[in-house]
Amino acid sequence: MANYVLWNDTQSNNECCLTDFEGVEDVFALLAGRSLAESFPEGVRFLMDPDEPTEMLLSDSPTNTGSVILASQRLADFMKAQGAPAVEYLPVTVFDHKGRAVSDQFFILHPIDPVDCLDVEESEPSYSPIMEDCIEEVEQIVLDEEKIPADRVYFRCLNFDSVTLVRRDFAELIQQQGFGGFNWLELEDYEA
Numbered sequence: 001m002a003n004y005v006l007w008n009d010t011q012s013n014n015e016c017c018l019t020d021f022e023g024v025e026d027v028f029a030l031l032a033g034r035s036l037a038e039s040f041p042e043g044v045r046f047l048m049d050p051d052e053p054t055e056m057l058l059s060d061s062p063t064n065t066g067s068v069i070l071a072s073q074r075l076a077d078f079m080k081a082q083g084a085p086a087v088e089y090l091p092v093t094v095f096d097h098k099g100r101a102v103s104d105q106f107f108i109l110h111p112i113d114p115v116d117c118l119d120v121e122e123s124e125p126s127y128s129p130i131m132e133d134c135i136e137e138v139e140q141i142v143l144d145e146e147k148i149p150a151d152r153v154y155f156r157c158l159n160f161d162s163v164t165l166v167r168r169d170f171a172e173l174i175q176q177q178g179f180g181g182f183n184w185l186e187l188e189d190y191e192a
Helices: 027-032 073-081 168-176
Strands: 004-009 017-022 045-048 070-072 087-095 101-111 125-127 135-138 154-157 160-167 182-186
Touching: 004 168, 070 073, 073 087, 073 101, 101 154, 135 160, 160 168
Parallel strands: 045 087
Antiparallel strands: 004 160, 004 182, 017 045, 070 101, 087 101, 125 135, 154 160
């Protein structure tokens, strides 16, 4: 069993899904794990999915179509208190279905400095036809755990930004706090 699991968004009854990620021009920098703490714009927003007008509850980590992990103030504070390294907390505002701001206490949990730990040969990647180093998907996620620094509890793999990994003991610590909106997926259960 791997020492790492995947952060997996879930959506329960009446919990909203957020769409229309707006206000970030350089989304590639965000997904590539470059630091944005100094340049992250004000006014970044997510809108509740207009196709689901009755789903309005906000979980600690709402499902979203922006390919990022969102965190409530409570979850972000917990991550900060644990001293998770190489994570930026980028503020966003959530708007309801009618375009009204409902919360400015959410953050993108932005893992920076991706870790070069994907066992490329064993993972059987498919690469982007445009950016030759960018992995679009893998058949399976196989990590070379010896390449992961001991303090990295929350991160993305270098050149493969489709998943966010969490060290198993840290995932268990998060789970014990009762946060909602996500669960953990075993590496072998990953499907492209």
